[in-house]
Amino acid sequence: MAMELRALVLLLLCFPGLQGQTPETQRRREGDTLYIQCPYTPETTRQRTKYWCLPLGNKQCQEVVRTYSESIQQSHDGRTKIKDDPTTKTVSVTMADLKAEDSGTYFCALYKSYYDYPRLRTISLNVFKELLQWELDTLTVQCPAGSDAWCRGQADCTGPVRKQTQPSKQSEIKSLQGTVSLQYKAQGALVVTMKNLKARDSGVYWCAQGVERTRKMEVVLSVFKRTQKLSAKESGNVSVQCHYKIADYETVSKAWCKKEEGEMCNVLVTTRPESPAGNSTARKRVRIQDDTRQGIVTVTMEQLQVQDSGVYWCALQGGSGLVRVEEVTLNVSKALPPGGFPGSESQSEEILLGDSCNGNTFVILSVVLLILLLLALLTSIALGVRYYKLLLRTGIREAQDTSDRAEGTAQPGSTGRRESSQDDSKGSAYINLDVKSHPNPEDPLYCNVEPSQAARSPRHVEYAVIAFNPSPRTGRE
Known part of the structure; x- marks a missing residue:
């Protein structure tokens, strides 16, 4: 097999004309577009007319569309177009809005004679219909x-x-x-x-x-297949409607069955006069009604139980068995006790409630954290404003103290400075001492005046007498 493929490849390479004879399969859906390019050799450039054909006889052509020049030509219905590009030496063919009847064998061809249309490329086109049914x-x-x-x-x-x-x-x-x-x-x-x-x-x-x-x-x-999915609570009721074509199945018996393992479907109720075999509790809780005027079968199940969950069929009941009309998946969940919470036997309900509680807790915690964050932000702003005002007040006080000291107030242990609004040569000098602490009365107090600060020819000499009131001392007289 491998040798045969190699031989075929060699033949195609050595004899390019064979490529036009070998069909290529193209598969398209209805409504799609087919685009094909057919290259030709420089030797065939002089043959200006190019064709898109269906096979007719041995080498003849059933014309679909043809071109004489570089302009685009189209078929009568406008769905097929052809163009020749001498620069690239390629013929391009486009088939749009494909239909199933377009399926067949097509080929690009050159005109040589009425009975001879050398093929450039052959296409086996398969246009399929896509049908969706119930x-x-x-x-x-x-x-x-x-x-x-x-x-x-x-x-x-x-x-x-x-x-x-x-x-x-x-x-x-x-x-x-x-x-x-x-x-x-x-x-x-x-x-x-x-x-x-x-x-x-x-x-x-x-x-x-x-x-x-x-x-x-x-x-x-x-x-x-037609399907439905229903959910119900324990001890509740559920009603199902299934539609059918009146013209085809008006006189056919209808049935409601529960799907078991494999292909078996256990009939619970039927529109036939005779009841299904057996007389179980499940069958007593199921009713069926066939409205042949509207083509609707209505099934009602009452006093549902958890074990009623499963897959059911609305079915046609004939001599050869049941034919499914519609498939219904029923899920019966355990009901909650009045005003209470589910017990340990209804774990699925507990999981649902637990998820709900967890969700509510998350929301509450998020709100609380947001409020705390806002409070912390407001507190930080208030403290910042208060600290700023305190800094302003402290600055004002320091400025006032500095101005008071600048008028000549001296501290104990510091060198007193003479301050005067008059010139040194015009008046006497004063030294003010502000003693905030109470020194020992027995200790002497000195005041030194530099010679440069004293007037050279003073007219008056003033003396300062400083007296201290002794503060009461504990244990001393």
Whole structure:
């Protein structure tokens, strides 16, 4: 196998023309865009007309669109465009808003003669339909002309078939199983109908032609089941509504069952005249009602218990078993006692309450911390203002004391200075002493005057007599 691949690569390298003959697979979803570039060699530059073709015969071309120059040309429907760039020697093709019927083999080609269109590049285009359906819906697909089989996967095909009428409604109701029918219409078109779809019908399908099962059109089918999720309290009630198509399932019996292990579903109640086997307490608490005018099945479960939690089905009940209409997941939680808290048996409730309390505690602590922070900030501001005012007052007092001392007040033990508002030569000098402490009366007090401070020819001499009142002394007379 490896040798064969190597040989193929060598052939493509040695003979570039073979690249146009080998198809490349391109897969696109409906509505997408295909963009292809087809390079050509300088030798083919003189062939100005370039084509985007579908195969026709051996070397002929069924023209989709063509270009004569560098201008962009488009097809009649405007979805396909082609452009030739002689500078890069490349032909560009764009197919927009793809449809399933666009699937097929395409190629870029040069015009050589009416019967000869040398290929530059070949594309096998597969445009698939993406279909989304609900369970029990009906899918109808019209295959391209020439299709005679409906296949799934690689080789699981149905057909070819002869033209036939659809099975009657009555036969469908009896079986309640997914059915596939093939019909031929005018001009040989094949119509595929899939009824009673189920989730397991999801997959890749395709319309095929001939014994070789040539793929004509591909369909990607996704089937979803209808679901509901309900919650209820113990001893309470719950009501469920399930819808169905009246035209298809009006006369079919409806059932309500609880899903067990595996594929088994235990029927609790049914619209059939006969009751389900057994007469358990659970069945007595379940009622079902079918409104065939609106296509609604209503199921009511009363006096719920915790063990009623689980997966249930609204189902069609036929001779071949149950067919799911809708899946319901029910969760029954234990009820709280009046005015109390859950006991140890309801741990899930305790966890929920604990989480709530923890959340409230966190909020309260956050608020308290915020208030304390604001109080601390206000206190700091108040203390700062008070300290600032204290500094101002202290500065004023120091200034006043300094001015008082500047007038000539001397402290004991310090050198007295003479202060006078007059000139030294015009008057006498005075020395004021401010003695704040009480010295011993027996100690002498001296006052020294420098010669430079005394007048040279004083007219008057004044003396200062300083007297001290002895302060009472303890233990002395």
